[in-house]
Amino acid sequence: MSETAVEARETRKVYGQGAAAVTALGGVSLAIRKGEFFTLLGPSGCGKTTLLKLIAGFESPTAGQILLHGSDITFDPPNTRPVNTVFQSYALFPHLTVAENIGFGPKMQGRPKAEIAETVKRMLALVRMEQMADRKPGQLSGGQQQRVALARALAPAPKVLLLDEPLSALDLKLRKEMQIELKRLQVETGITFIFVTHDQEEALTMSDRIGVMQAGRLLQVGDPRAIYTRPANRFVASFIGESNFLHGTLRGNEMTLDAGPVLPVEKGDNAPAAGPVTAAIRPEQIRIAAGGGIPAKVRDTVYFGTDTHCVATLSDGTEITVRLQSPVSGDVGLHPGSDVHLRFEPGALIVLPEET
Amino acid sequence: MAERSSFDISRLPGFATVAVTVFVLLYLPIAMLVVFSFNAGDSVAIWEGFSFRWYPEAWQNEEVKDVTFRSLKIATAAALISTTVATMAALGTTRRRATRGQTFVYVMINQPLMVPEIVTGVALLIFFSTIKVATGYQGLGYLILAHSAFCIPFAYLPIRARLEGMDLTLETAASDLYANRWQTFRHVTLPLVAPGAVAGLMLAFVTSLDDVVITLFVKSAGQDTLPTYMLAQIRRSVSAEVNAISTLLLLLTVVLLTAFFLLTRKRS
Known part of the structure; x- marks a missing residue:
């Protein structure tokens, strides 16, 4: 049977x-x-x-x-x-x-x-x-x-x-x-x-x-x-939940972002071995740190109740949304124009296959 | 104040006067007809006391009996034929996705409502006389066919009103639940259409029963219906007998239209 x-x-x-x-x-x-x-x-x-x-x-x-x-x-x-x-x-x-x-x-x-x-x-x-x-x-x-x-x-x-x-x-x-x-x-x-x-x-x-x-x-x-x-492609990554997309060049298990920094990545199914690629990361996987990671500039913050979304831009203009838990009182303390650093665990950034 | 600013047509000056006048004009002649059907004397203008005499008198008139049965026969046949056709038309125009040319189909089905009766009458007269010459048939069939034709829109409208807006997936749901085509029709489509069809049947019956214009053109000699007989009587001399017959027809119509109203009103 x-x-x-x-x-x-x-x-x-x-x-x-x-x-x-x-x-x-x-x-x-x-x-x-x-x-x-x-x-x-x-x-x-x-x-x-x-x-x-x-x-x-x-x-x-x-x-x-x-x-x-x-x-x-x-x-x-x-x-x-x-x-x-x-x-x-x-x-x-x-x-x-x-x-x-x-x-x-x-x-x-x-x-x-x-x-x-x-x-x-x-x-x-x-x-x-x-x-x-x-x-x-x-x-x-x-x-x-x-x-x-x-x-x-x-x-x-x-x-x-x-x-x-x-x-x-x-x-x-x-x-x-x-x-x-x-x-x-x-x-x-x-x-x-x-x-x-x-x-x-x-x-x-x-x-x-x-x-x-x-x-x-x-x-x-x-x-x-x-x-x-582990979304299979860009459509799945953006349709189910929210995703940020980063462009760069892949070499082995490291990716050089167009914005400069070199980051460790996780390869999704059917991801190319090397060359220009797109990688996805979820807004809640990113933390805001004082130093290390990717330098970015805060553009805006939006209050959603339990969450506050922070939109930051990288040096090449790529917009990244970061989801932060709203503090008990006051705001998240990020103001438009302030410099921050974005960090995340290795494995959170997934290399997507090339679009066909 | 909010109450002042909202528009209410019943507060316009003269509203009550106009409303009352219209209702009086509508119903006073009919009321007089009913009253004078109980007049003891021969006159339809001078009241000579209350009497039931015109009712049995009309009933004993063999000619009245004859034309009444002919009218009922034609109305029954025409109502059944037109309702069958109208039911199929209503199913065809509502139980599917709207297509191009839908409005054209509506207009075609409702054609008898727009074309002047006199035109239909003349057209049918010419058409049927060709057939009469060709076949030699002289019977009631022509009147039944003519009445069926102009009754179709009267039967169609309440059936369509009933089916319009009903979920198109009901039949799909029935087939999903193991009903074959016949069972789907028997257990879903037919019960949905039935109240509309009964209403259409009654409306078509009443419409056929009081038709004069088309009947006058189509009928052969000796095929008078109740309305054409009454018209002929009144032409000769105004008879109080006609009042009695009219009152009975009125009663029948009121009964049928009340039933029609009860069937078509929206379920709460």
């Missing part, structure tokens, strides 16, 4: 024909493991929702294959796939009660009535909506509708649950609650979750693994820590 839940093989999707053709997905290969919380992360239009639709069966790929638990489902209609979706708009049936909505899947599967009733009861308890069983979706709040949509998609016990930006319509506080709730549901049910979002923080906090997408291509797949600490 394979340990792969969903596999995409060289999957391409092109909309339109001839000159008007738009490539939504350009030959993506990806294996999602059984029982994992996998997130497809990328800006809008990157192809993440297209990939989800291909897995659900709402669209057919132009080329390539989709496999579910090892069997080819590329051209199976959606109603024969043991895969369910939580839609961005929830798509709850407005003429049915909460209980009838949740029972819809098992009913269409032809399960016996007693079993459906038992499933509905279990699902209502799972999403803590027992009190709302007889309400219509129109009488529920956004967060409640979200729970019903989840319960409805989980009720037929799918092999894979697809979630298409389900939290995007909720306000910040509710979204945080639902993130925890979703993770709990995934652990309790053991079902493979494929979650689509453009929110990098959501992806980092919930996922077992993340696939970062841009312009129809899969750029990097890895666990949140790997994606954050």
Whole structure:
């Protein structure tokens, strides 16, 4: 038995024909493991929702294959796939009660009535909506509708649950609650979750693994820590969290910055051996010191509550953002124009591969 | 003061006078018709005491019975045909992404609302007489077809209003939840459209029931409907019988329109 839940093989999707053709997905290969919380992360239009639709069966790929638990489902209609979706708009049936909505899947599967009733009861308890069983979706709040949509998609016990930006319509506080709730549901049910979002923080906090997408291509797949600490390229480094980019020349494990100083570096995947390179460093990895390190001049400080960001310029004009913890009282004591030194641990500066 | 600055049309001078005048003009003639349908005498202008005599009298008139049943037959058939067509049109124009030329399709479907009835009447007269010559068929079919045609927009509008703005992914969600095409239609699309379709059916029925202009052009000899019969009666002599029939028609319309209102009002 394979340990792969969903596999995409060289999957391409092109909309339109001839000159008007738009490539939504350009030959993506990806294996999602059984029982994992996998997130497809990328800006809008990157192809993440297209990939989800291909897995659900709402669209057919132009080329390539989709496999579910090892069997080819590329051209199976959606109603024969043991895969369910939580839609961005929830798509709850407005003429049915909460209980009838949740029972819809098992009913269409032809399960016996007693079993459906038992499933509905279990699902209502799972999403803590027992009190709302007889309400219509129109009488529920956004967060409640979200729970019903989840319960409805989980009720037929799918092999894979697809979630298409389900939290995007909720306000910040509710979204945080639902993130925890979703993770709990995934652990309790053991079902493979494929979650689509453009929110990098959501992806980092919930996922077992993340696939970062841009312009129809899969750029990097890895666990949140790997994606954050060892971004595969400049796009990943800037889309997930914030990054500073430094340009210079690489020789061995040392990099001579265009601004002058020579620094030890960590080589990312596919980084070149030598020559002109770009390296990334996170704002929170940099400390401000009285001496040593890279000389810089403070341009501005911005107060963010728990953090204060200090923007400093190097001698060649490169801007570097440093994230400092705000002191208990007063400001960080840095004023525009003052000279500082920037320091960081060896290994914090990652050499990125050349842009293709 | 904030209350002063906010504009409220009901505070304009003469607002109450205009409103009351309009309602009186609208309903006074109808009220008089209803009152005089209970007149004991023959006159429709002089009150001679209360009586129910015109109701049984109208009912015993074989001609009235005949035209009433013909009208009901035509209205029922036309309402069913036009609502079926309008339901399909509404599904086709709302349960999908908006496309180019959508407005043109709306205009085409609602064409009978814009084209003067007299034009439609003449056009149908010429069109149907060609068919009559070719086939020799003289029956009620022509009236039913004509009524179905001009009832389509009346049936279409409430159905479209009902479906407009409903989530387009509902059918996708049903197919995701293991429903095949027929089950999706049966359990999702049909229940969503049903209240609109019933409302459209009633509106089309009422519209067909009181049509005069197109019916006059299309009907063959001996195919009088209730409205055209009443028109002919009034031309000859004003009969109090017509008042009674009108009152009953009014009652039927009020009942149907109340039901229509209850069906189409927004659920709280």
